[in-house]
Amino acid sequence: MTRNVTLVTGASAGIGRALADVFAEHGHDLVLVARSAGQLKSAAAEIAGRTGVKCDWIAADLTLADDCDRVLAELDARGFHVDVLVNNAGVLHEGHFLDVSADRHVQLVDLNVLSVIRLTHALAGRMRDRRAGRILNVASTSSFNPVPSLACYAASKAFLLSFSESLSLELEGEGVTVTALCPGFTNTDMIAQGGRAPMRLPVIPNLEPREVAESGYAACMKGDPVRIPGLFNRLAVTGLRHTPDWVRRRTIALVERIGV
Numbered sequence: 001m002t003r004n005v006t007l008v009t010g011a012s013a014g015i016g017r018a019l020a021d022v023f024a025e026h027g028h029d030l031v032l033v034a035r036s037a038g039q040l041k042s043a044a045a046e047i048a049g050r051t052g053v054k055c056d057w058i059a060a061d062l063t064l065a066d067d068c069d070r071v072l073a074e075l076d077a078r079g080f081h082v083d084v085l086v087n088n089a090g091v092l093h094e095g096h097f098l099d100v101s102a103d104r105h106v107q108l109v110d111l112n113v114l115s116v117i118r119l120t121h122a123l124a125g126r127m128r129d130r131r132a133g134r135i136l137n138v139a140s141t142s143s144f145n146p147v148p149s150l151a152c153y154a155a156s157k158a159f160l161l162s163f164s165e166s167l168s169l170e171l172e173g174e175g176v177t178v179t180a181l182c183p184g185f186t187n188t189d190m191i192a193q194g195g196r197a198p199m200r201l202p203v204i205p206n207l208e209p210r211e212v213a214e215s216g217y218a219a220c221m222k223g224d225p226v227r228i229p230g231l232f233n234r235l236a237v238t239g240l241r242h243t244p245d246w247v248r249r250r251t252i253a254l255v256e257r258i259g260v
Contacts, residue, residue: 002079003054007031009062009119010089012039014188015138018213019086024051026217031080032057033071034089056080062089062115063107072122081130082123084220087116087160088138092153092190105152112156116163124167124176131175136220137164141184141228144237157182161226168225177223181216183207184233204232 006023010016011032020030024047032040037059048055058074060067075082090112093100120135127133140154143161147154164180171178186207212229219227228234 002081003029004083005029005031005054005056005080006084006086007033007075007080007082007119007123008086008088009033009115010138011057012036012043014190015183015186015209015212015216016086016088017043018209019088019136019138019216020047020055021051022210022213022217023084023086024048024053024055027053028084029054030056031075031082033060033062035059035061062119063110065114065118068115068118071119081126083127083130083132084134084136085119085123085127086136086138086220087119088136089115090138090156090190092150094149094153096149097151100152108152109156112153113159116160120167124171124178127176128171128174133176134220134223135164135167135176135178136216137178137180138216139164139180139182141182141233141237143180143182145240165225177220179216179220179224180226181212181219182226182228182233182237183212183215184228184230184236186212204230204236207233 006028008016008020008030011020012034020032020043024030030047030053032044032055034040040057040059044055044057056078058071060071062068091108093104093108116137124135137160139160140157142150142154143157161180161182164178168178184204184207186209188209207230215227215229228237
């Protein structure tokens, strides 16, 4: 027997947990993936008890190629067909590029970029064979611009945006949609590292995980190639895209110094 499921990575907290909640509330059976077995077990039990959907979990460190392969093998062993893939797992290291170790930068790329390639390549192929499926990649408003102090993070999210838009075109007409969800700063533990106040930008209010998740779900189900949650974020991205490159870079550098 097989069962169609929505696979959510980085599902134990933050935007990933909110996305799992929203998909479950719309009747999707789930498979949650993150590193912490304890958090996943608790989240799966709470979601299943509250919504009535079936909610499984797989503990894995997606920075490791072997763990990505193990997730795929577990899906097959349990008879799951992934009809929605939510690539949400990600990490952020704030600081001057040279003050953050090379190993941490590489770990970021392994998770934010390479795990997405591995899971998407395997599961999108199966979706195409069935001519049905949806992929939601959680990028960022930083996808559109360079961000000092978040150089590798912004670069990884720029990859996800370009990757998503390219796949959306490649898979057009084959029954598979690909959406890049590009939230601004969102009130999660990831942007409040070390017990500090969450990172924020002047004027633009931080988003809440629930509003990001609801926007992402709607865009995924509609098949929109790109979704930017929040009016202020959409205005900021649109405005900067229509300024000369040197002005855009200097504006972002100034905002980063006074805001983050």
